[in-house]
Amino acid sequence: MVATAATSSFFPITSSPDSIDSKNKKLGNGSTNLGGIKLKPSASSGSLQVKANAQAPPKINGTTVVMTPVEGFTSEDAASSLPPRTFINQLPDWSMLLAAITTIFLAAEKQWMMLDWKPRRPDMLIDPFGIGRIVQDGLVFRQNFSIRSYEIGADRTASIETLMNHLQETAINHCKSAGLLGDGFGATPGMCKKNLIWVVTRMQVVVDRYPTWGDVVQVDTWVSASGKNGMRRDWLVSNSKTGEILTRASSVWVMMNKLTRRLSKIPEEVRGEIEPHFMNSDPVVAEDNRKLVKLDDSTAQYVRKGLTVTTGCPISSFSIVPRWSDLDVNQHVNNVKYVGWILE
Numbered sequence: 001m002v003a004t005a006a007t008s009s010f011f012p013i014t015s016s017p018d019s020i021d022s023k024n025k026k027l028g029n030g031s032t033n034l035g036g037i038k039l040k041p042s043a044s045s046g047s048l049q050v051k052a053n054a055q056a057p058p059k060i061n062g063t064t065v066v067m068t069p070v071e072g073f074t075s076e077d078a079a080s081s082l083p084p085r086t087f088i089n090q091l092p093d094w095s096m097l098l099a100a101i102t103t104i105f106l107a108a109e110k111q112w113m114m115l116d117w118k119p120r121r122p123d124m125l126i127d128p129f130g131i132g133r134i135v136q137d138g139l140v141f142r143q144n145f146s147i148r149s150y151e152i153g154a155d156r157t158a159s160i161e162t163l164m165n166h167l168q169e170t171a172i173n174h175c176k177s178a179g180l181l182g183d184g185f186g187a188t189p190g191m192c193k194k195n196l197i198w199v200v201t202r203m204q205v206v207v208d209r210y211p212t213w214g215d216v217v218q219v220d221t222w223v224s225a226s227g228k229n230g231m232r233r234d235w236l237v238s239n240s241k242t243g244e245i246l247t248r249a250s251s252v253w254v255m256m257n258k259l260t261r262r263l264s265k266i267p268e269e270v271r272g273e274i275e276p277h278f279m280n281s282d283p284v285v286a287e288d289n290r291k292l293v294k295l296d297d298s299t300a301q302y303v304r305k306g307l308t309v310t311t312g313c314p315i316s317s318f319s320i321v322p323r324w325s326d327l328d329v330n331q332h333v334n335n336v337k338y339v340g341w342i343l344e
Helices: 002-010 017-023 075-081 095-115 161-179 191-192 267-275 336-343
Strands: 031-034 037-043 048-052 134-137 140-146 196-207 216-226 230-239 245-257 309-311 318-320
Touching: 095 318, 134 267, 140 161, 161 216, 161 230, 161 245, 161 336, 196 309, 216 245, 216 267
Parallel strands: none
Antiparallel strands: 031 037, 037 048, 134 140, 140 216, 196 245, 216 230, 230 245, 309 318
16 A cells, blocks of 8 residues: 555556546436536537536535636647656656755765865965874874964064963963863862962073974974972974974973962872873983073173062062063963063
């Protein structure tokens, strides 16, 4: 029964003449009665003439249905209006089905192209969103940066502040990608419980060549142990297209209580969080133990007047009073701001 219904929906089934004759009633005068309409054969042309009976219109569910009288309609006219019956015009209309199949294939092709996206030009970024990724057995974090127009100076090369910001950004993203980022700025969950933050006590940066506007630099960073209560972080900056080494940097980080602003030892809980990510490697920049010469008005080459100085900074014996724009989310001046102050 289901097969018959499905077949009839595609291939129209025509009733046989015998079944039509059995359903129609023959009238005595040779005419045929079809639901109240009499069909009478024409004497001149042999065709059927249709005339409507004058009778009350039928009612369907209590509603009167008005039927329009039909006259002069012949069977020859009906036959001439229908196309000749062939196998072709009995087939279903496949255009809608073909359109649906085409739409499905086009949508699938678009999704596949999005999943299989690859740079069409060699100078395009492999990491277009700058998210970065973990490489080398999960111990090195790598991220690409494009040198923007607002990150260069008058000589069309990136400033030292730009490079320092790249180092700062990769350090934070490394903690995030390794699952060590808590509620603080680069602090682990164990550090957040004890109100501890990272501060940089020493940083050495060696620049072989500054990148220019439009260059894409690749920054690799990793961490190692530094003494009992310190952590060393190294960076290697290179040209992502040529592989040329541009900058090498090494730094030492310690922990400070952000409430008391005093240095702190590394708690065992925090040590257990960070030690699995340590690499056993030498610093990329040889440690320079030379101390900076204390400057005064007589020994300094340049003197900037009008800066307010305060004492008690844990990093050095004195510090410039920071502005609101100099503070990060830990209410602390990071190392990049110090570079900016020195350049001014």
